[in-house]
Amino acid sequence: MNRTPWGYAADNGPACWASLDPGYRLCGCGTEQSPVDLVDARKAQLPPLRFDYGPTRAAIEDTGATVQFNPAPGRGLVIGRHRHELRQFHFHHASEHLVDGTRWPMELHLVHTDSKGGLAVVGVFIGEGEVNAAVEILWQALVDDPESLDHIDVDLAALLPATTKAWRYRGSLTTPPCSEGVSWIVLADILPLSARQIAAFTNYRPANCRPAQALGGRVLTIG
Numbered sequence: 001m002n003r004t005p006w007g008y009a010a011d012n013g014p015a016c017w018a019s020l021d022p023g024y025r026l027c028g029c030g031t032e033q034s035p036v037d038l039v040d041a042r043k044a045q046l047p048p049l050r051f052d053y054g055p056t057r058a059a060i061e062d063t064g065a066t067v068q069f070n071p072a073p074g075r076g077l078v079i080g081r082h083r084h085e086l087r088q089f090h091f092h093h094a095s096e097h098l099v100d101g102t103r104w105p106m107e108l109h110l111v112h113t114d115s116k117g118g119l120a121v122v123g124v125f126i127g128e129g130e131v132n133a134a135v136e137i138l139w140q141a142l143v144d145d146p147e148s149l150d151h152i153d154v155d156l157a158a159l160l161p162a163t164t165k166a167w168r169y170r171g172s173l174t175t176p177p178c179s180e181g182v183s184w185i186v187l188a189d190i191l192p193l194s195a196r197q198i199a200a201f202t203n204y205r206p207a208n209c210r211p212a213q214a215l216g217g218r219v220l221t222i223g
Contacts, residue, residue: 006176007065014210017176027178033213034171034184035096035123041167041222047080049164049185053156060141060152065175066090066208067142075156077112077120079183084112084120089159093202095125096174096209097186105198107209108159108191109174119173120183124161129192134158139200161189169220174210188222 004021006012012020018028026033058071068090076085088111095107106126113119134155141152165188172180 003176005064008208017178021176024176024178026172026180027176030172030178030180031216032170032172032180032218033178034174034182035098035210035212036169036171036215036218036220037098037101037212038167038186038220039098039100041220044221044223046166046168046221046223047082049166050078051157051160051164052076052078052083053086053160055153055155057151057153059150061088063090066092066205067138069138069152069154071154071156077110077122079120079185082114084114084118086156087111087113091126091201091205092174092209093198093205093207094209096212097123097125098212099125103209104190106193106201110159118183119179119181120185122166123184123186124159124191125187126193126198127190128195128198129190131194132158132192132197135193135197139197142204159191161187161191163187163189165189165223167220167222169215169218171218172213 003023006017017024053075056071056075058069061068068088070088092107095104104125104127108124110122137154167186169184171182171184172178
C-alpha cells in the first residue's frame with residue numbers, strides 16, 4: 001500500500017505525521033511511542049546480549065529521510081537465547097533518545113527481527129572522538145555515488161561500543177507508521193566518530209530526529 005510521503009520539515013515533520021495519512025495515526029495517539037528520555041531507569045538483571053557481528057556486505061538505500069544500509073543475511077543479535085537477524089541500520093542527527101534531557105550529536109539504529117517478525121532495535125549514541133574506520137567506508141560510499149552502489153564491505157562489530165550495558169523498554173518505530181511493540185535496547189556506552197565524520201552526516205541530513213515521547217506507565221530498565 002502506498003503511503004503519503006513524510007519527512008522532517010515544517011509541513012511534513014513529526015508534528016504533522018499523524019494527520020498526513022490514516023496509517024500514521026499511532027504517531028499521534030500511540031501510548032508506547034519512541035524515542036524517550038532515558039532517565040530514572042530501574043537497575044535489573046536482564047537477559048544478556050550477544051552480537052553476532054563481523055565483516056559483511058551491505059547495500060545502500062537513500063530513503064529520503066536517512067541513509068539505510070541493508071546487510072547480507074547471517075548477522076544478528078541474541079537476547080538471552082532468542083535470536084534476531086540484523087535487517088538494516090541507519091543514522092539520525094541529532095540523537096533521538098535523550099539521556100536525562102541531553103542529546104548526543106548522532107544515533108545509530110540497528111534494526112533486527114526474530115523468526116516471528118518481532119522487532120528489536122539497538123540504539124547507539126555517537127559522540128566526538130577518534131575516526132571510525134568502518135564508518136569512513138560507509139561515508140566514502142555515499143560520496144562515490146550511493147545510487148550506483150549495490151554493496152559495500154563493512155565490519156559491523158566496529159559499529160558497537162565496548163560493552164553491552166543498556167537501557168531497555170517497550171516502544172515503537174521512530175518514523176511513520178510509528179508501529180508499537182518494538183523492543184528497544186539503547187547501549188549506554190558511546191560510539192566515537194571524528195568531528196569530520198559527524199559533520200559529514202550532518203551536512204548530508206541536517207536534521208532527521210523525532211522529539212522525545214512520553215514514557216507514560218512504561219518501565220525503563222538498565223543493566
